[in-house]
Amino acid sequence: MLRFSFFLFVCFSALHSWAQFSIFGKLTDQNFNTLPAITIKISGSGSQLNYTQTDSLGNYHFKGLKGGQYLITYSALNFKTTTRSLYLTSDTIINIQLFANEQMLADVDIKAKQPLITHKIDRTIFNAENSLAAIGTDALELLAKVPGVRVLNDKVSLVGKGSVSVMIDDKLVQLAGDDLSNYLKSISAGNIAKIEIITNPPAKYDAQGNNGLINIVLKKTLGNGFKGSVNAGLNQATYAAAVIGGNLNYRKDKLTLYTNLNFRKGSLVPLEQSNIYYPAQQWEVVNKDRNFRTVPSGQLGFDYQFSKGGTVGASYAGGLTNFHSEEQINTSVFGAAHLIDSALNSNANAKIRSHYHSASIYLQQLLDTAGKTFTLNADWFRYNDDKNRFFDNTSYSSNGQLIPGSFAEYLSASKQQIALYTLKADFDLPYPFLKISLGGKTSFIQNESDVNFFKRNAGTYIQDEKQSNLFRYRENTQALYLNASKNIKRWDFQFGLRGEYTQLDGVSVNEHNQIRYFQMFPTAFISYRASEQSVWSVNYGRRINRPAYRKLNPFRWYSNQYVYTEGNPFLKPSYNNNISLMHIYKQLFTTTFSFSKTTDGYNDVNFVEALSNTQSSKPVNFITGYHYQLSNSVVLNPLKIWENTSQLDVFYNVANSALPQTLKRLTGLGAYFASTNQFVFNQSKTVLGDISFWYAWPTVDGVNKSSSQYNLDIGFKTLWLNKKLQIALAATDILKTDRYRFSSLINGINQVYHNYYDSRQLRFSVSYNFGNEKIKRQEIKQGNEEERKRNN
Template identity: 55%
Template structure:
């Protein structure tokens, strides 16, 4: 056999074997030939397969909850009960998070700061609530709970950060959606909106507009046990809110490695409330009615914000090195007015002489915020390095006034008028290093923030200045024992600067005996947090954590047993210790059921430096939640959800909390190849989500029972149109910290 014959023989054998291995049926298309001892010619004819494969789309639904190294991810797109809600309602359905009177907190720990697309929102109270309520949950991709944020994030927020990631799927061609929602609690609320995305060559455009309008009717019951009297106040009010908001943005690919963009966000809130506050005063000794205070009030708030972002992203090389620069401007304003009157009735029902009075309290506030932020991410062969800087400049100006009506006009009370001017400038630097060695991963970071504040109050006729440089270290250590078991240890130090609302000395009167005001000399608090966790097969996660907070601040209702005056005011007075053990488990036992459950046990100890309060308070608490999604057909076009949580009694600062629980149900139907969605849900089915707590100030016990009209029926319709082959574009604008503390 010649060399040529041997080679050809081998090629024939290899070709026949390969075809046979790919598909036995194809052997029928290969003509049989003989292998000769001399030069051999081979005739091989392969026929074109009759089957033409078209594009195949594989869509795998994300689990509702994912546990990652430094955060817990709630995939909002997979939530049924949250469909058709606003973002604030959606957050309240996330296991481990609570929303009480529009305030967001982590169970067993306390309040948490909020980011949207990695930008810390500097709003608080009603303003933060209005902003989050203006964003439909259908626009949210996921919500990240970052308990111990790395150094690249601002150090603001003692209990970590909550990052709301909005959808921004800018596709080839046109894509968009429209939605309509109707909900009914004590009163109805309607919402409508839509978004539109367009991508062509190097240009991407995106926009959305939303409008929400409706009422809720909360109730607040307060009992104050004075030595000789018991004051019981019932505040029944109806809040009406109209919230239009919108966004417009563009990205442009200047070159292969350079992306630039700009965006605008804006919104306005028109809020008014009608209140009826009835306070009965009982004689403690004889248990007889002494008198009754009746106050009718209405409040008007007109607020709005404008936010502009400019960014540049430059990729340095193919290894992933890049630089991101953000410039942001944020402007916020509000104008508040509250009219109220007071009547005092004697125990026989007659009107007390000269008891009728009418008042007006008013406030205007303007906030301007400028930030410049630069971040560099540099991956190398043996480690990953990131560093950056940020400059922020904030000015907050507020003008408060108080009037009493005499005859036919309101006369100013100069003793209760004030102009407050506050500025805060911060310069920050950070560096972060990541290193992986076999089964070990280490991340070390250090952030330095130098802050200068100046508060000028015309009422106090003095200026309060502060300069402080603080260092905030972070550390993460991960050990992957095997494919099933991963251990992680993390530490960080953080700061909690007061929200602007807490600094504003504006007084908000409930009646002539009770009002709330800010504290312009409130200082930031600091915390140290340590957590050890274990994850098994991405199914079971267990963790133990410890948190220490010093110079903590909270609202204290200062009560005077002689004058019966009640003043609610924030002050620095708490040193807190938090210990927590947490278990969460995600199960998919059958194809039609996905279940996520969580159990937290926590112990809190709070020490007070105020002589008016208890010296210390401690307590053990527990929290359990379960969220279960059911699929009623194989293609998951019809699905349902049942969510339940229970929280035992415990403590929060120097308040004793009572137990409460909540049950939600939801149903969703998809049609037209999942382009059209119908959803219905009922929240707080048992009307059991009532916030109850007690506190002790000046040896006077205070008891609170508040219900915020949380039982609600919601119906939602959403239609998606356009190209559905998304090519997501992600970027992170830069005024991360400052928008959160606004108001």
């Protein structure tokens, strides 16, 4: 028995000595602010000595440690050194608070050099601190230089996926459209630590949208006082547009106040041309439009740390858009031998006044010293718009003579009100054996549209009841999710499941539509580190794409009495299944193969009738689509003064249509190439330049065949007054080649479109940063961005 006990003791000791464990945790200061770039040393028996540093979120990790006695030392400038002793027998979490020295040393800037592009199991990370593109720019400009991200006309999207939601420090920004772009322009790129691209969001995030997320992680700094910036710019396209704005932050111990205000005013001149080939006629339409926008917007909020590990915050944001347009729509009708048969001219004037108000409160509470946290978000959003479009029609014969009685005047009007209410709760529970996050969300959406159509008779507008409608729409959704992650030696695993139950109720003229559905949205991520230079990963996710509210609004926007655009109050959401396989080599070369399947896909279809010559554009569900994509990206520094990031995407699209008016199957091969180049012309890095180019090959998008388009941008920038003053000059779409050209075949009638949206611009901008550079405020957490994003 004694020998057997001794044998068991020897086996246990051997197994224990062979086992490998991890130590990880988070570092904060006395106010629970995270501490990046803190040096941590661990020493053990046998003269074992290892070092690491905390990342931008204050996290650290030691891996591959054998069992035994260890001493861990946490040290940083201006903080008291802290040590912890432990006997390691399993994976262990150690969260540490560092306290400031009474005698503070002078500031010293210590940077740990990281690769420009790094990868985690569920996201790709662009380390902005190591990019020349971050010098003297704002957040929107910097996003345009991130591989896989496109910024066109101030709208942010991912290549092959469309527009995305934006987060700041893992908290969704409750803005969209022009308001989002204005807000991003108010954030200095110098305050950004990294940008995370999440193409397949984990179960923690809303299942809405197939387009992914972008998370901007700000640098974590300390200090009381004021900090702010002001900026102004002048953009010259066909006409000039101006923008001015600024932000101000104030911090005093546990209280942080912040505000920003932006104002944009100007006009653009888009040009839309189309050819409709009827059996006996050809219609050529030229729409010359000048639209004017005046957009003031602002935000006000605060954060307060009411206890150790407890923070509460609230914010308000509001914006107003005054829009009006002046249009000339000329339609030429050709008969046999392309001889002019008649002409139809329309003059239109549209006026749109819209405004939004949003309010948000949040509570975050640390539950224990192991890092378990609880977060609660409550959000309210209201949007109103009032649209009026006056237009007239005049017909002319083939010899240019006015056709008697052809002159007519119309008014198309719509009022829309949208209200959103959301409540969201999240638990983050890190255990030594498993990291778990779980939570739930409920949202209530109300949308009401009052649509009217009038014809002018004897100086008075008479309502056409057949084309007037009151549309009421309600959408309520309840969601629960569970996410778990685990690291085992060279393997990383993350699995999640999200369930959403949605109730829809739509009421239109003589139509009532009620839908109830429950859907599950699983996600899975697996990563394998084959070596220090090679990493393989695979991920899967299911998503839902609910339509934008404007696509549900039956309002008709008439170009003339034959041509109009309308929404579809009974449009259903589409679903996507996405899977991708990725290989990363030396954090420089990334290759990804991805596949996605879309069911119940919807698109705008221009229905044309040969007998009546009517053209009506309307979104409908009719597509089952397949998308195959091979992506390659590379990050290079050919010279010290030159940084290059390039990517090449090759994809193949298949669209099967259930709509009898369209082709049953449409397939197409496409490709996209982009290259961004940053240059530094002096040692002090105060004279900078950049050149960006992208080219999109012809491809298939739903029922449309699109032609090639490409774009060339050039920029120049100088920094003054210790880099606080930034002066920039940039030219976009220099060659005037960013034109959207596509064709489609509906009811056997070919349609060809050629549109240009005034994208060639010369931009001059000035910005100035002032105040205490060490202040960093927390961004308010919001939980209703996905619902609000559908407002656009």
